[in-house]
Structure formats: C-alpha cells, structure tokens
Amino acid sequence: MKNYYIIIVLIAQFWSVALFAQVTTPNGTQVDYKIYSEGDVALLENQAAQWLSDRGWTDSVSRIGPATAKYNCHSYTWYKKEGGSNDYWINAFLNLDFDVFNRYSYFSTPPAPDNINKYWNDYSYTEVDVVEATKVWFGSCWQWTGYEWSNYCDHSAVKLATGLYESKWGAWPLYRHPADKCPYSLANREYFKRGPYLSGPSLICSSGGSFTVNNLPTGATITWSQGPNLARTSAQGANPCIFSSTGSGSSWVRATLVTSCGSVTLPDKVVWSGTPVISYISGPTYTPNNQWATYYAIPNNPAMGVTDYNWILNPLNGNSVYDYGWTADIAFYNSGFYQVVSRGQNTCGWGDYTVTGIEVYDSKGMSIYPNPASGEVTIEIQSSGDKELTATVWELEIYTPGMILKEKKTSLKDNKTIINTSGWQEGIYMLRVKHGESLLTGKLIIKR
Numbered sequence: 001m002k003n004y005y006i007i008i009v010l011i012a013q014f015w016s017v018a019l020f021a022q023v024t025t026p027n028g029t030q031v032d033y034k035i036y037s038e039g040d041v042a043l044l045e046n047q048a049a050q051w052l053s054d055r056g057w058t059d060s061v062s063r064i065g066p067a068t069a070k071y072n073c074h075s076y077t078w079y080k081k082e083g084g085s086n087d088y089w090i091n092a093f094l095n096l097d098f099d100v101f102n103r104y105s106y107f108s109t110p111p112a113p114d115n116i117n118k119y120w121n122d123y124s125y126t127e128v129d130v131v132e133a134t135k136v137w138f139g140s141c142w143q144w145t146g147y148e149w150s151n152y153c154d155h156s157a158v159k160l161a162t163g164l165y166e167s168k169w170g171a172w173p174l175y176r177h178p179a180d181k182c183p184y185s186l187a188n189r190e191y192f193k194r195g196p197y198l199s200g201p202s203l204i205c206s207s208g209g210s211f212t213v214n215n216l217p218t219g220a221t222i223t224w225s226q227g228p229n230l231a232r233t234s235a236q237g238a239n240p241c242i243f244s245s246t247g248s249g250s251s252w253v254r255a256t257l258v259t260s261c262g263s264v265t266l267p268d269k270v271v272w273s274g275t276p277v278i279s280y281i282s283g284p285t286y287t288p289n290n291q292w293a294t295y296y297a298i299p300n301n302p303a304m305g306v307t308d309y310n311w312i313l314n315p316l317n318g319n320s321v322y323d324y325g326w327t328a329d330i331a332f333y334n335s336g337f338y339q340v341v342s343r344g345q346n347t348c349g350w351g352d353y354t355v356t357g358i359e360v361y362d363s364k365g366m367s368i369y370p371n372p373a374s375g376e377v378t379i380e381i382q383s384s385g386d387k388e389l390t391a392t393v394w395e396l397e398i399y400t401p402g403m404i405l406k407e408k409k410t411s412l413k414d415n416k417t418i419i420n421t422s423g424w425q426e427g428i429y430m431l432r433v434k435h436g437e438s439l440l441t442g443k444l445i446i447k448r
Helices: 001-011 041-055 072-080 095-099
Strands: 022-024 029-031 063-064 123-128 136-138 141-142 147-152 155-159 167-168 172-178 189-196 197-199 210-215 221-226 230-233 241-245 249-259 260-263 269-273 280-282 287-288 291-298 308-314 320-323 329-332 334-347 352-361 364-369 377-383 394-399 403-414 416-420 427-435 438-446
Touching: 001 280, 001 308, 029 072, 063 072, 063 377, 072 136, 072 155, 072 167, 197 249, 210 221, 280 352, 287 291, 291 334, 291 352, 308 320, 308 329, 364 427, 364 438, 377 427, 394 416, 403 416
Parallel strands: 287 352
Antiparallel strands: 022 029, 063 172, 123 189, 136 155, 136 189, 141 147, 155 167, 167 172, 197 210, 210 241, 221 249, 230 241, 249 260, 249 269, 280 291, 291 329, 308 334, 320 329, 334 352, 364 377, 377 416, 394 403, 394 427, 427 438
C-alpha cells in the first residue's frame, strides 16, 4: 500500500492552489479541471527516479516528459494527447464533489468518477476490448486505510499499438511503460477508443460536400438532417452522405445514431453554404473631399472562406480606390453623390454586390499631391469655400505605417509645404495637421 500512498500524497500537495474552469469532451460536454503551480520539480523528479530504482524498473520504464504539477494522467490521456495545448489538471471526480469530501473521515463518502466518465457517457469514446483500445481508465477503488481514504486505481493511460502505455504519474514525470509497471492497481481497467463523430467540409457549394460518421457502431443506423440553405442529395441513412448548397448563409449538418440501446445525436457540423454574403458596408456616408475614408465589408466572417474582395466606387469620377481585402480606402478629390459597392469570392464563386450610398461635400481642408508618391510631396491646407484661413501658423506630423513619428514641422506660415519622401519605405503614412483649433488627417501612399 505504501507504494501507492506516495503518489496520492504528492497530488494532495497542490490542491490548495486550484482555480475553477472548464474544458470539453470531443462531443462538447464540459469537464471540470483545475490550474496548479508547477511545484518543486527537482523534488518530484528525484522521488520518481528513486521509486523506479527501488523496484528495478529503470530499464523497462522510459521517462518521456518532465515532472510537473500543472497536469496529470487524465489531462494527458483525454486532453493533451488529443491536441490540447494548455496545462490543466483533470480529476476523475467533479470539483464540487471533491471540495465537500473529507478524505480523513471514515464517515465521508468518497466522490464518484462523475467527471472523467463524461468522456464516454456522451459517446465521445466507446468501451471496447483491449485489442481495439487506445485509452485505458484504471477505474475507481476507494479504500479506507485506517486513517484516510485512498484510491489506488485513479489513473488514465494512452494505449499504444505496441501494447505499451503512456501515462503521467500524478505530478511525477510522463512515462512510456508496460501496463504492469506503474504505481496503480490494474484490477479495474476499462478500455476505450474514439466514439462516433461527424466529419465533413466547412464550406459547401452547389456541387456538394460529403459528410461521414466515423467509428459507426455495428448495427447502428443514421438519420441525417440539415439546416437552411442545404439539401441532402444522398439517400437517408447513407454513409457518407452528400449535401448541396441551395442558397448562401450559415447552416449545419446533423447525424442522429439509432442503436438497439436508443439514439444519440452527434454534435452538429456547422458549415457555410454557398458564396459569401456581405450584409452591409460600414463607413462614412457623408464625408468631405480632399480627405480619405475607410470602408469595411461586414461581416468579416472566416466561416465564409473568402479568398478575394471586389470594391467599386460608382462613378469613379477622378477619385481613387485602394482595395485591402475586406477593407478599402477611398481618396475623395471631387464632391458629389456616389455608391460604394463590394462583394466577396470563395471557392463557390462570387457573392452578390452590396451597395451603400454616400455624399462627398466640398470642404477643402488638406490636399496631398502627388498621392501615391515616390519623391517630393506637397501638403496644402485650404479654406472652405471662399473663406480665408483664420490661422496663419500650422503644424504637420507624419507617422509611419507602424505609427512611429517620421517627420514633424512646426510654425508653418505658408499654406503649403513640401516633403521629400526619397528613401522612405513603401506603405501608408498617416498625416496630421493642426491648424488653429482644427485637426485634419490624411493618408499618404509611398510606392516605388
């Protein structure tokens, strides 16, 4: 018993620094976990090495990861081995159940493994024989030792194709080892492999996309259903099953499995159907000439799989449009009424145009020319209409694309100044002019 007791004491040392949070099973069920400090790594390494040496297992057990109290066996087996990147400590029991448990009282009821069993209760994993298994749960076997409750089975391991196990021993290191060479009881082991899950594309065009229920249990049948903008083109129950786009928008594909024990619905596969949809264009609808305005195609939704955008100013009328993907800058030089038009493209094709109307009014403030530029640039401030400038001194600041001050001029008395941009890197530079109580902004494009 003493051999097992060493591991349990090590785990208990770190419980006092826990926080509460959640992770999920592959099918989306929330699983309790805690966050721990690293602990005394040198002490943990020495204890583990001595324990192996005392049993003569040094040659048959390989250390493949360092000691740390940040994660444990359940975290490695069910979370980190499946791609989880964070260091979490996952207990077999629920956090709240353990918090009310007094391990030193005979009359306290030990918690059940209601946290770890979420991985198979929601069909994320199914129980199989030892040959098929990729995961091993050692079970729960609380025993009263005379002065405390101990659980010598509480362990999880990854089962390799070679038959060896990979598991982390509490806060001790991560090991690759034969099944019988670890500090945990083997009497109550249960074996699992990944349960049924739905796979398929995230973008569906009119040509169709194929969806498959993987690891379908023997004898199970599938009932397929789908959300808006989709049509099933394969027979009901087919696996794989084809769905085609009938319109553009967000949607989903769902598979319900029917077995002799009942039915279970797998988590929906959320998809985008058809070409991109731009709901509206965000940006100023009333803006002065001789200024820049920025417009955005909304929503900027990664699910649409947009590979290109098209921006149009109608009519162009001597103005300039700079397309940066889902955003566009427009340099307005001439007043009037315009339409800003945009659409997006993905592998299904081009979406519909979205249009917004704008008015550009004649309110001369700052002119930048030539723009784009590669050499000398003139920055000129002008009055609105026929009014004279009310302040005779103004300041100019120019910022790099990284918003670092590139050049500053103060006490300018003429209404124009010349900047030499030779040697400047290509990019968009921000200009700020302070003229009396007015603040003007503009953009200068440097191209080589």
